[in-house]
Amino acid sequence: xxxxxxxxxxxxxxxxxxxxxxxxxxxxxxxxxxxxxxxxxxxxxxxxxxxxxxxxxxxxxxxxxxxxxxxxxxxxxxxxxxxxxxxxxxxxxxxxxxxxxxxxxxxxxxxxxxxxxxxxxxxxxxxxxxxxxxxxxxxxxxxxxxxxxxxxxxxxxxxxxxxxxxxxxxxxxxxxxxxxxxxxxxxxxxxxxxxxxxxxxxxxxxxxxxxxxxxxxxxxxxxxxxxxxxxxxxxxxxxxxxxxxxxxxxxxxxxxxxxxxxxxxxxxxxxxxxxxxxxxxxxxxxxxxxxxxxxxxxxxxxxxxxxxxxxxxxxxxxxxxxxxxxxxxxxxxxxxxxxxxxxxxxxxxxxxxxxxxxxxxxxxxxxxxxxxxxxxxxxxxxxxxxxxxxxxxxxxxxxxxxxxxxxxxxxxxxxxxxxxxxxxxxxxxxxxxxxxxxxxxxxxxxxxxxxxxxxxxxxxxxxxxxxxxxxxxxxxxxxxxxxxxxxxxxxxxxxxxxxxxxxxxxxxxxxxxxxxxxxxxxxxx
Numbered sequence: 001x002x003x004x005x006x007x008x009x010x011x012x013x014x015x016x017x018x019x020x021x022x023x024x025x026x027x028x029x030x031x032x033x034x035x036x037x038x039x040x041x042x043x044x045x046x047x048x049x050x051x052x053x054x055x056x057x058x059x060x061x062x063x064x065x066x067x068x069x070x071x072x073x074x075x076x077x078x079x080x081x082x083x084x085x086x087x088x089x090x091x092x093x094x095x096x097x098x099x100x101x102x103x104x105x106x107x108x109x110x111x112x113x114x115x116x117x118x119x120x121x122x123x124x125x126x127x128x129x130x131x132x133x134x135x136x137x138x139x140x141x142x143x144x145x146x147x148x149x150x151x152x153x154x155x156x157x158x159x160x161x162x163x164x165x166x167x168x169x170x171x172x173x174x175x176x177x178x179x180x181x182x183x184x185x186x187x188x189x190x191x192x193x194x195x196x197x198x199x200x201x202x203x204x205x206x207x208x209x210x211x212x213x214x215x216x217x218x219x220x221x222x223x224x225x226x227x228x229x230x231x232x233x234x235x236x237x238x239x240x241x242x243x244x245x246x247x248x249x250x251x252x253x254x255x256x257x258x259x260x261x262x263x264x265x266x267x268x269x270x271x272x273x274x275x276x277x278x279x280x281x282x283x284x285x286x287x288x289x290x291x292x293x294x295x296x297x298x299x300x301x302x303x304x305x306x307x308x309x310x311x312x313x314x315x316x317x318x319x320x321x322x323x324x325x326x327x328x329x330x331x332x333x334x335x336x337x338x339x340x341x342x343x344x345x346x347x348x349x350x351x352x353x354x355x356x357x358x359x360x361x362x363x364x365x366x367x368x369x370x371x372x373x374x375x376x377x378x379x380x381x382x383x384x385x386x387x388x389x390x391x392x393x394x395x396x397x398x399x400x401x402x403x404x405x406x407x408x409x410x411x412x413x414x415x416x417x418x419x420x421x422x423x424x425x426x427x428x429x430x431x432x433x434x435x436x437x438x439x440x441x442x443x444x445x446x447x448x449x450x451x452x453x454x455x456x457x458x459x460x461x462x463x464x465x466x467x468x469x470x471x472x473x474x475x476x477x478x479x480x481x482x483x484x485x486x487x488x489x490x491x492x493x494x495x496x497x498x499x500x501x502x503x504x505x506x507x508x509x510x511x512x513x514x515x516x517x518x519x520x521x522x523x524x525x
Contacts, residue, residue, distance in 0.1 A: 007121055008041065009033070012208075014118040018071035019240075020208050022055075022064055034208055038064045041211060044304050051213040051304050058249040064305065065209060065243040069234075072241060073116060073205035074197065078103035084171065091167045096202035098164050100194075101186040102171075104205075108186075109173045119207045127188035128322035128483050131157040136459035137480065140452065140487045142414050143494055145334060146315055153319055157187055192321045195241065197234050206241055214321065215246065215306035216328055231307040249303055314490055324490055331356040333497040335410055337367075344371040344378065345385070358500025360403060362388060368399035393512045400505035407498040407505075414491075416452070418499060421492040427453065428485045431473075456484060 012033040023037040035041065035052075042053040058064060070077075075096065079085040084106050088099055107114045114120065126132070131153040138150040161183040168178050176182060193210045194203030209232070232243035314324040314331045325331075332353040342349055347363040355361055360368065369385045370378050372395045381391050390396050411417070416424070460477045473481075 007118075011118040011122050012041075015071065015208050018207070019066075019068040020071050021066055024063065039305060042304070044213065050211065051306075052211050054249040054303050054305050058245040058305070060245055060248045062245045063242055064245050065232075066238075067206050067209050067241040067243075069239045069241075071207055072197070073104075073119070073207070074200055075100050075103060075202055076200065078107065081106070087167055087170045090170075091164075094164060094167070095160075096200060097187070097190060098160050100190055100202040101160070101183065102164055102167055104186045104189060105168065105173060105177045105182060106171055109171075109177055119205075122207075123189060123193075126185065126479055127192055128318070128486055129153070129188045129191055130319040131191075132184055132188060132322075133483060133487075134459060134480065136455060137483050137487050140484065140491075142416070142491050146490070146494075149315060149319055157184060160187065188322070195232075195234075197241075198236075204241075209241060209243060212243065212307040213304065214317070214323075214325075215308050216325060216330055217308045217311055243307065245305065246307060249305070314493060318486065318490060322486075324486060324493070327356075328493075329356055331493065331497070332361075333494050333501070335406055335498070338371075341367055341371045345382075354403075354407075354497055354501045356497060358497055358502075358504045360501070365399065368402060369395055372398040372402070393515065397509050397512050400508045404502045404505040404509075407502050411495060411498050414495065416491075418492065418495050421488055421495065424452065424488050425485065425492070428481060428488065431481055432478075432485070456480075 012035055016032060016034040020034040021037075022035050022039045036055060038055055038058065039052045040055050042051060043049060044051045044053075078100075079088065084103060088094070088102065091099075094102070107116050108120060111117065130138075130150040133150050133154065138147055138154070141147050141150060158180065161180050164183070165178060189205070190202070193205055195206050195209065197204045231246040232241065234241050309321075311330045312320070312328075314328050317324050317328070332355065334353050337349075337352060342352070345363075345367040347367055351361060351363040352367055353361050353364060366385045366388065369391050370382060373381055373385075373391060384391055460474075460480050
């Protein structure tokens with residue numbers, strides 16, 4: 001453990017030497033590490049694992065981390081290697097992102113000789129982005145749009161890899177770094193960790209800055225892939241990437257300020273090792289917690305400092321970053337719409353969706369109201385529909401009934417129901433908590449949820465132990481369980497949006513029906 005702690009401490013000292021600092025005045029920093037004035041590394045098991053916690057009271061909009069340009073890993077900084085630059089320049093057809101991935105693997109190949117080694121050993125060992133999904137995991141998404149997105153991401157990654165192999169062979173990288181598995185790791189690192197910089201559309205890897213975990217924007221905002229980070233950016237006047245607090249952290253909400261002689265316990269450690277007979281890029285991940293030396297106690301009052309990368313649905317977060325949010329205000333569910341609904345209004349199709357709370361989006365409701373209007377009357381009432389006004393009670397009920405009916409039709413098409421997915425998540429949790437179940441427990445799981453559980457074990461080449469009847473879970477299988485759980489969580493949230501939509505539409509119809517009955521009752525009396 002002491003060696004692992006030394007790796008993180010060495011990294012933070014290395015980062016400090018490059019000018020990375022969380023001090024409002026770097027010249028007056030109170031620590032030899034780059035953190036400790038405003039932030040420090042901690043572990044948040046319910047929010048992505050390792051992250052940054054507040055070490056003092058922070059004000060919204062306050063500068064909390066500064067990373068100079070010289071500390072950013074970019075194509076420009078990596079191509080100072082003449083051999084690398086000469087080889088890469090001969091492959092002009094490669095995209096900027098492909099070149100950055102090649103450069104990253106070339107740095108990995110250097111091992112401890114790379115100036116970036118202290119940073120490289122902090123990178124995750126694997127990622128759960130869509131491109132890494134197996135056929136089983138992709139099909140388990142169940143929703144056609146999600147399956148298509150995963151297949152597309154995988155195909156693009158394979159094409160990028162095949163186009164890049166020649167230059168990597170020319171660079172004489174180690175054989176294990178030429179594999180698709182290593183390419184997936186490099187491209188996932190870039191997809192999930194790079195930040196926007198104005199001079200390179202491939203972005204940059206930002207040591208320490210990529211320790212921040214994600215928080216969804218509190219208000220909807222346009223999402224731009226060129227301007228992903230909303231709580232920071234590269235500032236030309238000081239030639240540094242600057243990060244700002246997205247909210248205030250009051251006294252009592254942040255982590256207790258660290259005492260002197262802090263000891264870093266169980267940090268993340270990355271290294272190249274042999275994995276199941278095949279060399280690959282590996283990162284050993286364990287919990288990371290700051291503990292006051294001599295006190296040996298965790299800071300229970302710590303408050304994580306989060307940043308927003310922009311507005312993303314859970315499927316987009318899964319595609320680019322490899323995680324989803326339990327409560328994502330920007331999540332959406334798209335359902336198949338009749339051609340007449342789409343053509344009845346001028347709204348773009350990508351705005352016609354069901355919101356995370358189950359309500360139709362403003363534009364979807366507007367389109368449905370126009371669709372439910374006789375064609376010869378649509379022009380005269382279009383301005384009311386576009387302004388968000390109800391056209392009539394009968395029109396509103398028609399729109400709501402259509403929504404409820406088609407959400408139910410879609411739910412009926414899925415091979416599993418909401419309650420099935422809830423049960424399956426419990427089974428997966430059990431598999432994660434007890435990775436070596438007895439054969440009798442395996443048989444019980446098959447009986448309870450035979451189809452998908454059986455397909456999972458078959459896809460991962462389940463091996464039953466000898467005399468003890470245990471089931472052997474390989475490291476590869478444990479990672480697959482993690483991705484499978486993400487898949488089931490994603491599709492369950494999608495289905496719950498549809499269920500909530502049905503409930504909402506039914507309530508609207510019931511309310512309007514009762515309102516329409518009131519005048520008739522009055523007349524009868």
